[in-house]
Amino acid sequence: MHVLGELSIEEFLRDYWHKKPVLIRNAWADFEPLLSSQELAGLSLEQEIESRIVEEEGKDGPWSIRKGPFTEDDYLELPENKWTLLIQGVDQWIPEAADLLEYFRFIPGWRIDDLMISYATDGGSVGPHYDQYDVFLLQAEGQREWRTGQMCGEDTPFMKGPKIRILENFEESDRWVLNPGDMLYLPPALAHWGIARGECQTYSIGFRAPALTELAPLVFDDVMDNASDDQRYADPDLPQQSSTGLIDTAAAQRLRKLLTDAISDDERLQSIIGRLMTDPKYAEHVPEAVALEEDGRTLLAQSDNWKRAEFSRFAYSVHEDHCRFYAMGQEWVLPAGDQPLLSLLSDNRSYEAQVIISSIHSEDAEKMLKSLIEQHFIYDPEVEYGD
Structure with missing residues (x-):
């Protein structure tokens, strides 16, 4: 089955992947949710399953978040509307959820992170925010309104107070209502805001993008394992300098070459990526x-x-x-x-x-x-x- 609608894989990768959002109507015809809302709530009672509840107005103020495991009493205390249950890594526990991810392997499989399921009551939301990764948002049940906004970055301000990252400013550019089987693709850093219209379920297929903070220690370990004392800073092109204490840009360029030569082996870099990206999430x-x-x-x-x-x-x-x-x-x-x-x-x-x-x-x-x-x-x- 092809989940990109009328888009070919080539068109999607060329025009949208990592670039701009695209809404695919009826991407998954006659889609039925894998789990009921009661079954999702049941997963959130389990100690080993990562779960969160977000309330627009909770005990801790606006955009309150609590982490599981939860109890049945926790659900009895929730308001009727405007809250969301998030279950992370559903593919780790439900074989059918893992099978669902296979339909997204037109992106390299080692980039796939997990399937998160969001159940929301009417008006439920996790607020305007942005993610650092690509994501497909598949509407599984009910309706959800999605709004997209500006591109964000390190300097983007967040609201003070909430324990989750809520954008201080949201500059809406587009708005859609998704029905079961519809799917919205969002690139990294794009502001977005999903709001449930009645009870609904949304499946988030996220893709892992390793941060430099993850890669750098592995690269450093590899360099240390393969380096020798014979690999040293060298300056056979050294010119006469007017100041003996000056470290000029040529010195920086020589150092950069020494370091880049140390990580220029493609096979060693592939090994680093392979071990990192297959490392178990749980x-x-x-x-x-x-x-x-x-x-x-x-x-x-x-x-x-x-x-x-x-x-x-x-x-x-x-x-x-x-x-x-x-x-x-x-x-x-x-x-x-x-x-x-x-x-x-x-x-x-x-x-x-x-x-x-x-x-x-x-x-x-x-x-x-x-x-x-x-x-x-x-x-x-x-x-x-x-x-």
Whole structure:
């Protein structure tokens, strides 16, 4: 199924992705919500599930926010209208939610973050704000009015008081009402404001954009692991200077070259991205690994079908004579002949056992598959983790 309506993937990427919003009417025809409002509330009672409630006027004043887990009494105390329940990472817990994300893999899968579900009563909202990432807003139930405004940045002022970031000024440019199956794409930094018209559910498909603060420590560690004392600042082009204490721009340029040369290896950068972007969002919820005696082929043959776990993130990179596979922050280096296997694992969520087995090129790949099974990164959908 194609979720971009009359837009082709090429048109969407060229004209809208990371650039400007676009409303896609009836993107998902006859869409039915995966969970009822009662089931969503039930998820928010669970300790391990990230949840929040936002009230336009709460006990703490305007735009009050509370974090879960909640109790049934918490819901009894809420007003009739103007509050919102947010459930983060629903794809981690509900297989059908993880399956829904597969429809958005026209964007590289390693960029997909999670599925957040928002349930709101009439007038419910989280206020005018902006996000640092791309997002698709799929209307699942009821109606929600969306307003979009200005592009924002580091200097954009926020209201003083609320514990969530509410824009001090919102400069409305467009307004739409979304019905079930409609979808709105928003690029990063665009001010937006969603308001429920009656009870409604909205699904937010967010995309991860690693910050420099996340990348820099990994790059630094990589540089330190690969650096030698022979790599030093050098100035064979040094001219005579009028001031002996001056650090001129040429010195800065030499230092910049030393640093950029240290991070110029594409493979090492791909490795950093692969490990970072497949790192589990909720590592504490990953089941404990088990040691199995059988080899990879034997384990795979014990089931007709296998599935990538809801929490699993896979990616791979291809190099001159080998490949790298990334799963849950881990990395395997395999022969180039294993590329079809890595593509199969990364590009799909469900697998036929015989297709996986026939794609194994090397002994290292078989060992990797055994490790994926032992760590529950792929699993037999007919068997529970504890069985």
